Amino acid sequence: MERTIRVLVAKPGLDGHDRGAKIIARALRDAGMEVIYTGLQQTPQMIVEAALQEDVDVIGLSILSGAHMTLLPKVMQLLREAQMDDVLVVAGGIISDEDAQVLCEQHGMHAIFGPGASTHEIVRYIKDQVGVARE
């Protein structure tokens, strides 16, 4: 039987725009995934602890505040410290290509989806990658 993919969707930092996060949550639900939605203003500590308790396969972070180069590396560092390297971490929001490259290559994030990425593309990426990351 196909195993249900569990995803934590969270918004790190202080911006209050969660429309994108909700659209993603809905799209992943419609693709058969279980989405734990934690809401706004999550600290990196809260995100990693929630991911641990929920034993998720994927963390999806939505960030529009511009603080991504501070908050996202912190999430990755805490995940490593908690030995949760096997969790797939993706982000979406307003993140420049240069920053995206640094986040992926230096901090170990798996993918960054900018504005214009289709929900279909994101669903496909997660379904393809989860099997690889956790087996």
Add this chain to the structure above:
Amino acid sequence: MDYGDLIARLRSGERRALARALSLVERGGPAARALLAAAYPHSGKAHLVGVTGPPGSGKSTLVSQLALEWRQRGAQVGVIAVDPSSPFSGGAVLGDRIRMQQLAGDTGVFIRSMASRGRLGGLARATADAAILMDVARFDHVLIETVGAGQSEVDIARTAHTTLVVDIPGMGDDVQSIKAGILEIADIFVVNKADREGAERVAQQLRTMLQFGSRDANAWQVPVLLTVASEGRGCAALVAAANEHYAHLQQSGLAEACAHAAAERELSAALQELALEQTRGPAWDTLVRQIAQRTRDPYAAALELLNQWKQHQSCNGKPN
């Protein structure tokens, strides 16, 4: 496989071990059964508290406040929050954590969201098993929040020691309060959002309804308590009442009777699950087709599957 090591890690309070164990029982099957077999002897110590009520009545907020109250009393608190799965995609959006932010960062609390995965009684198939694991992980109270419930999602009363039924003002006239179902399973009634108009009237209707019931002097008297969960008002009294109810169960011997009834249901559920798993052979699809075409009835087909299984067992010489 031997799960003794995982159980030891659970009992030593390792949070990741608990998280992984919970996933294992959610997936079900032989691995989940082996894990539960190892866990079972260590369980039976936690106070299981169910919280049920209609969508939007404030269950998650209430659970968060109750957890805080118990934490202040020095207890460890586990939370299992169930939300519905989509009947179409099987997916789910589990949003109960949004209302539990105040518990973040406290290592004496562990929150797990769970999708109902097709179950209709207000809980998921694995909810009771998850509660056993939290029990083994030494949580003193395990709060179980059901799917937003209507009138007949009463599974929680069979799983929890103490069931809180949450109501809010403005949900309907007073005939609602004498209908069967969810209102009958309350050990404690909570009228939440009590700062709203009509709260006292709802409480009064519930109290009147309770007086219609049988009057046994030794029976638990179901209290009706008012809360404003968003501000924490009334939550200390609620925790005190829940503790009192649990003590009443122990003293009156009811706890033993409940455990016996629960054991019977667990055995029956386990038997159903195993029977389905073991009899689901190659004949399954053919029988399903025949039943759909009305050339066979479901009972005859079920009997045939059971008979085939019995024959198979005797050929193999030993039951497994």
